[in-house]
Amino acid sequence: MQRRKFLQSAVTTGAGLLILPTGTIAGTNAPGGKLNIGMVGVWGRALAHYDSLKNENIVALCDINENHLADAAKKYPGAKTYVDWRKMLDQKDLDAVICCSADHTHAHVATWAMNRGLHVYCEKPLANSIEEARVVRETYLKNKGKLATQTGMQRHADENFDRIRELVRDGAIGELKAAWAWGNRKIPRPGYLPAEGQPPAHLQYDLWIGPSPMHPYNPGYFSGGPGANCLQWNMYWDFGSGQVGDMGSHTMDLAWNAIDADRPTSITATGDEFHPDVTPVMLEATFEMPKNDWRPAIQLTWCQGGAMPKNPRDYVDLGKIGHGAMFKGSTGFIVCDFTTRLVMPYGKGADMTYYKPRAKEQLHAPMGHFQGQWVDACKGSLKTTCNFDYAGTMIETMLLGLVAYRAKKKISYDAAAGRVTDCPEADGLLKRKYRDGWPLNG
Numbered sequence: 001m002q003r004r005k006f007l008q009s010a011v012t013t014g015a016g017l018l019i020l021p022t023g024t025i026a027g028t029n030a031p032g033g034k035l036n037i038g039m040v041g042v043w044g045r046a047l048a049h050y051d052s053l054k055n056e057n058i059v060a061l062c063d064i065n066e067n068h069l070a071d072a073a074k075k076y077p078g079a080k081t082y083v084d085w086r087k088m089l090d091q092k093d094l095d096a097v098i099c100c101s102a103d104h105t106h107a108h109v110a111t112w113a114m115n116r117g118l119h120v121y122c123e124k125p126l127a128n129s130i131e132e133a134r135v136v137r138e139t140y141l142k143n144k145g146k147l148a149t150q151t152g153m154q155r156h157a158d159e160n161f162d163r164i165r166e167l168v169r170d171g172a173i174g175e176l177k178a179a180w181a182w183g184n185r186k187i188p189r190p191g192y193l194p195a196e197g198q199p200p201a202h203l204q205y206d207l208w209i210g211p212s213p214m215h216p217y218n219p220g221y222f223s224g225g226p227g228a229n230c231l232q233w234n235m236y237w238d239f240g241s242g243q244v245g246d247m248g249s250h251t252m253d254l255a256w257n258a259i260d261a262d263r264p265t266s267i268t269a270t271g272d273e274f275h276p277d278v279t280p281v282m283l284e285a286t287f288e289m290p291k292n293d294w295r296p297a298i299q300l301t302w303c304q305g306g307a308m309p310k311n312p313r314d315y316v317d318l319g320k321i322g323h324g325a326m327f328k329g330s331t332g333f334i335v336c337d338f339t340t341r342l343v344m345p346y347g348k349g350a351d352m353t354y355y356k357p358r359a360k361e362q363l364h365a366p367m368g369h370f371q372g373q374w375v376d377a378c379k380g381s382l383k384t385t386c387n388f389d390y391a392g393t394m395i396e397t398m399l400l401g402l403v404a405y406r407a408k409k410k411i412s413y414d415a416a417a418g419r420v421t422d423c424p425e426a427d428g429l430l431k432r433k434y435r436d437g438w439p440l441n442g
Ligand SMILES: NC(=O)c1ccc[n+]([C@@H]2O[C@H](COP(=O)([O-])OP(=O)(O)OC[C@H]3O[C@@H](n4cnc5c(N)ncnc54)[C@H](O)[C@@H]3O)[C@@H](O)[C@H]2O)c1
Pocket: 040, 041, 042, 043, 044, 045, 046, 062, 063, 064, 065, 068, 083, 085, 100, 101, 102, 103, 105, 123, 124, 125, 152, 153, 154, 207, 208, 210, 226, 227, 228, 229, 230, 231, 246
C-alpha cells in the first residue's frame, strides 16, 4: 500500500525517476523504492550478502537444500520459497536476482534472469564454458541500458586495484610489456566421488546437478563449511573450472583491471597430466593480448597450483605471495597482492622522472561497497565495476587457458566469432552439453 502511494506521488510530482521492471522507483533507500530480490542459493556464500540487502525486499528464496531454505525463510518470512530456480524466475514481482548456487548453474541463472528483465548479481565464476561466458556477456550487452549486473569479485573494491591501474596507466614502469597473475591453492582429487547412499529427503540432488551430466550422489559434495563448500565440487569439470574460476576470478582481476584487455588472439597452456574428471591443479596459461590504444600487444599469463612466474630479482620471492600479480614494463616491475603493491624500477633509464604521481583529486574515486554499488545500479545508476562485460571477457579468456591445456598445443582464437580457428578438437571444447530442460539461453 505504502509502495503504491509512493508510486502515485512520484507520478504526480513528475520526478524524473527510473522505473524498474516491476514498477519500483529508483533512488537509494527511497521509501517504497526498495528492490524486490530473489536469491538462488541462500546459504554458504549467500550469507555474505544478507547484510548488504537489509534495506531491500527479499521476495523469493530458492535452494535445492530444503533445510537451508527453511532457515532462510525464518529470516525472510514474507518470501516465496522454491527448490527450482527456473520456477522462481517466473515470479512476477521480482526486480533482481542474486545467484550464489554452484558454478555450473551461474551462466544459466544469469541469462534466464536477464531474459526476464531482471538485474543480476552473480557469484564468481560467471561461466563454466566459453559459450556460457559469451552468452551471458552478449545478453548483458543487449540490455545494458536497462539492467545492472555485477560479478562476485568483491576484492575489486579494495583501493589497491585503482592504485595499480593508475601506476600502470601513468607509466610508473614505462611501456607495459607483460603481466602475470597467480594463485597457490591446491586441491588435488582422484576423480568424481563414487556413489554413496541416497540423497537425504531435504536435498534435491537432481536439481543440484541441473544442466550438467548426471553423476552419482555422494555426501562429500555437500560436506564443506558455509562459503567453503564450493571447494568440495568446483574442481570437477562438470561442476566448475577449479582454480581458474575460483581464485582465478579474484586474482586475474588485479591484472585485468589494469590492462584494458579484450580476448586473446592465441593461447598456450601446460599443466598436470589431463584427467577426464578433474581440472588440473597445476596450470600455466599464456595469452597473447592484442594491443589497444595505450599499450602494445602483451603477454598475459595465469599460473596456479605450483606454476609461478620467474622472480623479477632473487631478493623478491613471489612464492611468498599466495595470490598476486606482476606487471613488467620497459623500466620496471610492479608486484602486488590484493591490498599492497611494490614498484621496482630497473635499467639505466629508470630514474622515475617520467612518472608524475597523480594529485589526490585525480585518483580514481573509491567504488565504495561492492554489493552496494550493484544495489545502487539497480535503482538507477546502472554503473557497476565488475559487470558482465568486464567479467565476461575475463572469464572467457581464463577458460580459454583450460581449452589450450586440453588441446596440448598453441591455439588461435577469433574473439569476434568465438572460434578456435586452427584446432577443431579445441573448438569442440568451447561448449558444454546440457541435460534436457536446461537450455543456457532460456
Ligand atoms: N565471492 C567470493 O569471494 C566467494 C566466496 C565463496 C564462494 N563463492 C562462490 O559462491 C558460490 C557458492 O559457493 P558455496 O561455497 O556457498 O557453495 P554451496 O555448495 O554451499 O552452495 C551455496 C548454496 O546454494 C545452494 N545451491 C546449490 N545449487 C543450487 C541450485 N541449483 N539452485 C538453488 N540453490 C542451489 C546450496 O544448497 C547452498 O545452500 C560458488 O560459485 C563460489 O564460487 C564466492
